[in-house]
Amino acid sequence: MGWQKKILRVDLTAGTCVAEPLNMDWANQYVGARGLATRYLMEGMDPAADALSPENNLIFANGPLGGTMASTSGRYVVVTKGPLTGAVACSNSGGKFGAELKFAGYDLLIVTGKSEEPVYLLIEDDDVSIKSAAHLWGKTVWKTEETLKAQHHSEDMKVASIGVAGEQGVYYACIVNDLHRAAGRSGVGAVMGSKGLKAIAVRGSRGIRVDDPKRFMQVVKEKNAKLWIDPSRKGLTKTGTLAMIDVMQSFGGLPTNNFKDVQFDGVGKINHKAVTTKDRNGHQNLITNKACFGCTIACGRIAHVDKDHFTVSNRKEYWHASGGLEYETAFAFGPVVGVDDVNALTFANYLMNEHGMDPISFGVTLAAAMELYEMGVLTLEQTDGIPLTFGNAEALTVMAEKTGKFEGFGQELALGSKRLCEKYGHPELAMVVKGQEFAGYDSRAMQGMGLGYATGNRGACHLRHDTFTQDFEDIGTTGKAEACKTSQDDVSAIDSVGICLFTASAWDLGDLADQLDAACEGEWTAERLRESGERTWNLERLFNMKAGLTMADDTLPPRMLNDPVKTGTAKGNVNELDVMLPEYYSLREWSESGVPTDAVLKRLDLGAFSL
């Protein structure tokens, strides 16, 4: 077991909701979550279809360990074609929503078609209905969740929804569940909006069985103990991911002012020490940590904005606690836009969650706009009178809100860096791969990261490979292609099991396989998981190629390839993608132009998808 062995298909055009058995052949090949949903996506749509058309599928998926006592079992994924990238999108979220969907009885929820009128989906175990969202359309994520819980007299209900950003097709709109957990990247929220689907509200009471409960609990206790004593786990519990900002500052890979620099003078005002120290007003930003479903790490941050800060002093509705800064949000509202006001960063983070937008893409898009403003390409007239200068905290928070509400210059920022920079004649300023903005690691200081960005199936992303150790130990390119390829396959497997990547410091694929083996039928080994991960990676690649992407999309912006990094450990370096990419293709058994060969497709049982 492990799987509920049932999926739910919702056709918004026809207005039907139908449950059907999970395809166990596919589950055995792709495990669950990311891999399995990609298989269903490949079956359900033409990859060449427009991401914002009714032809796109929007899939919410759990893994076989999801909802069990395996630590971090609350992860779910949203798989669809991303409007930001035109590539496969797979956004991962925590909180409690995913597990609740599984407790309602479903491994996957597949939404197809488009509703003419705004709707929300109500799932209470076997009772599934499509309901009018006329009263919710135009509301924020926070208001939507509050309204649905009140309307259904259920504080226990779990809700995933979009804000106005998703309704209006902001290219990096996300889907937010449990108020501040998000399937964040690639614009999955815009897909939901294009289907007229405002929210999904779930209550579940169908238990999840495992094959051998006694053995499963023995294994889980052993693995949880291993995770508990892991130093990285301890660090995540104490500081969240924010501690990374000091690491990247001293290493010299912290993207600053739209990636012009890699070190940021204001880092001491927004790091872990800053959020845990009382300021002059006696205000401390960070309050406590918070776990997602089933998670024994609890890296989530709960913070609050100083009531006297200019962003909220007249807005009492923001005086409550909510999700606080982690590394990527701190990078995206901090160094990359030059802002060092921790209250402004925290408020911008609130706005992202409230309106449903990806902080990384928003921050890097704003950074590009700031560079255009600095060059005089954008002027005050276009930016609603707000000077878009690097370091302007007001520009950050005002533009975050304008974009979330799709007003004024926010409608331009809604385009994302690539489309914005192309529109204003400077495509080279967009810090993107396949249209998706970089995360907070500079590709010139970290060669493996650059290769991972360039070959990422959902565009630039720091969560699709893991070459941190190699990059910190060696600023060169040696061994990076191998490390990138292997970790991409491993991460694909982890994302398919239904647990969190942050267990990876303590658990290898063998530790996951042990838990799967006790929970599910069949024999599960590390080798089987790794092969499944490689299969998923190649299937995503095939989806992208059928969507029209080519090796020309496996590249980095000219700034990364031509402009040497000015300071830090890797001073003077550019990213040597031309050295790594051929080696990477070869290791993948792909052709020189990046096309999976028939041999690798046959080995992975993907022959049917040959191009």
Next chain:
Amino acid sequence: MFKSLHIDPDKCTGCLQCELACSLEHTGEFNPARSRIRIFEFEHGLRNVPYTCTQCDEAWCMQACPVSAIDIDTSTGAKDVAESVCVGCKACVSACPFGTINFNPDSGKVDKCDLCGGDPKCAEACPTDAIIYGDADWSGLDKMRRSAAMTQIGR
């Protein structure tokens, strides 16, 4: 020696491992909806409060039950529901001032914490010691100690 569950909401991260362990113990499945301990989340997750039966000495549920389905487990002090006797009338649900005895639509009976016969799985599963199973007669001592510590501030 009677033991009781000591719950410290300040230590709870809201991970729900306790709900999973409880439901597995009592239903053989992972199913938080059937857990007898529940975590309630307030203010965007700022506070996470574990809540379950406190095993009152003169239990309202026990006194309200018209068929005497609720009895004291003399080894633990837990008030146990005898499923074979319970008629699912829910008088106990109305009587309990804390809401910690509940109707289970799957069985047609009521469920409440039975301290797992003296080995509560919620406490075992809690990673942060927000739930511990200890001597009933020092259940308030930790809180007393914290209050006592605060009196030094004015010195």
